[in-house]
Amino acid sequence: MASSKETTDEPQVSGVYVYGIVPADVETEEDAVGVCDGSVSTVKHGDIAALVSEISVDRPLGKPEDLQAHAHLLDGTSRVAPVLPLRFGAVMTDEDAVEEELLAAHADEFAAALEELEGRAQYVVKGRYVEKAILREVIDENEQAGKLRDTIRDQPEDATRDARMALGEIVSNAIVAKRDEDTAKVVEALTSLTDSVNVREPTHEEEAAQVAVLVEVARQDELEKAVGALAEEWDGRVDMRLLGPLAAYDFVVTAKPEG
Template identity: 30%
Template sequence: MTGSGVYVYAILPAGADLPPGTAGVGSPPAALRPVREGKLTAVVSDAPVQLRARRRDLLAHQDILLRLSDDGPVLPMRFGAVAPDEESVRAQLAGSQTEHLATLRDLDGAVEINLKAFPAQDSLASVVAEEKNVRRLREAVRRRPDYEANVRLGEAVATALARRAGEAGKKLLHRLTPMARAVATGPEVHGCALNVSFLVDRSASDAFRATARTFADAHREHVELRVAGPLPCYSFVPSHGRRASVAGV
């Protein structure tokens, strides 16, 4: 072990195997090892002396989580989780065993899929055709173009685009929620009308993504949809994000 501590990737049920040939973070990549305590196992490696969010390390971290989740439930740690030593890891596992085991049961057989809804930027013709206020302001600019009139027109277009994306996002949320075990609202993203993650059965993830794509195609003049996943279930670990059951959405 190094003096930099122990890098923690994930927590698994006891007895889970580590994926063979998987390299951890650092240069050279650190070897993975299990730290076991009771009914839980933490997947760790030596922490690099200088840990930075390099692309290679970010990808390595996520790849490990995805490979681990192929074989069973995984409680993922965010990039950069470092403990002082293995003893402190064992102490954390022992102190939170009941909570961690409950979370692992919730995540068993599931993946996270994140959806972000942005205003459709190539839909000016549709906005003009459907928004009376935008049409009125555009005609005013044509009759008497000036700086203030153009500003008002630009603001009206931006407002309409954001509102239309938000309305489409709500429809999409209503459509997809019954297909998910749980839903979690993500942090605000600049320019994003909706940022939501879904906890979806792994076996249903392709159908879920297909439904989202079909909706996006049918509403392309209102919303640009970005779909990410399957992902590690970060948003459905209590300490990592606000959880919401499907029934509570």
Template identity: 30%
Template structure:
């Protein structure tokens, strides 16, 4: 299976959305990638199946197709556990896809069991850039540098002040993010760190039981409101469980290309 990037995909192949348990109902009215989107079908030699469609003649990472891919995964998750594939995953043909599914069957089943009844919530902690007054009041170094800059303004003084402000904002966001992680982790079955995001002090995904989704979000939003002078806490979800299936669906489990996290996002 090949993972295509944002360029054009041309030629034969099956566009793969996800791996599910055999018999999982497919959405009756669903979009999917391409314009118009090709019909969905399930391909599988046993207890697991891949949800696929024909690959469009031209496939680009346009907003419409990215959202369609994500929406289809969300619809599938309403019917059972899903191992989501990243946008642009293409199998060369049905025989190759069936062979990969058979070789990775044990890993897929274990991963499906792991995420069954769960969703992914992603939390990012960013500096609260609109809280300069609170920062000055609470940080002696920033306060001292600001007073020095007022007394003797100049380029170097402004640079030092700017660097101190940026450092203090990032530090406060990191501290608040770690407190949020301690508060939220007990409500999750597992956590997974996401990729580094420029300007982001913390990027963590949580594997949360579907029944606990509202409680998790409410707790995160209360924390965000109580610490808004320290951190801009951004909460995304429910999402397909991108961050918690790699161990069961990676290349070691029979050649399947691993899904890419989005926490992400």
């Protein structure tokens, strides 16, 4: 077999974008599309395969639609089969390189990881504080915050700048403490469903919790009930969302191969 790195007089104009690793018996749908609307196929090696599509090498990656296409394909696959996601932007020279330098070189590692993921997918539980509710809660619990609120009320902004800053700091610190407590409660509510949990860093100042879990797809109903119970308990205080099934980004993302 010719080397994928053979030199030619003509510059290379296309490469192979790699999304993730799946069992070799996974079949791609005919209308499956990936980055740059590329048609998705598989490159196989023994019992494992890579999800790939052709891509122009002079086309820069990183647009929102590129990231969405990458995630959409992997998340869709996770609904029907275990998938090891590669980091966004993995491009190799050709399909021979995918088979030899990626699949063959890591065959045992990939096969073992896929076996561990069999029947499982990632879900993300998100909670966002209701602004008015959490502010009222902080003021009710903190005497100094209540006094500052009274000082600010009906006063010009310029005249109460220091009080507003002091109140803002109290609220911010209180939310951090509440987030820690509420995140711990989310984790506790999910421990009976999984021992694979990743607490994510907050992405918004009013975030109450963001927790990724690896759960058997067959237990999704139980997961929905657990999150629903929290949503009911925190009704009007925290808006809860459950995302998934998703590819297991928080647990088994594979580094980009050297293409």
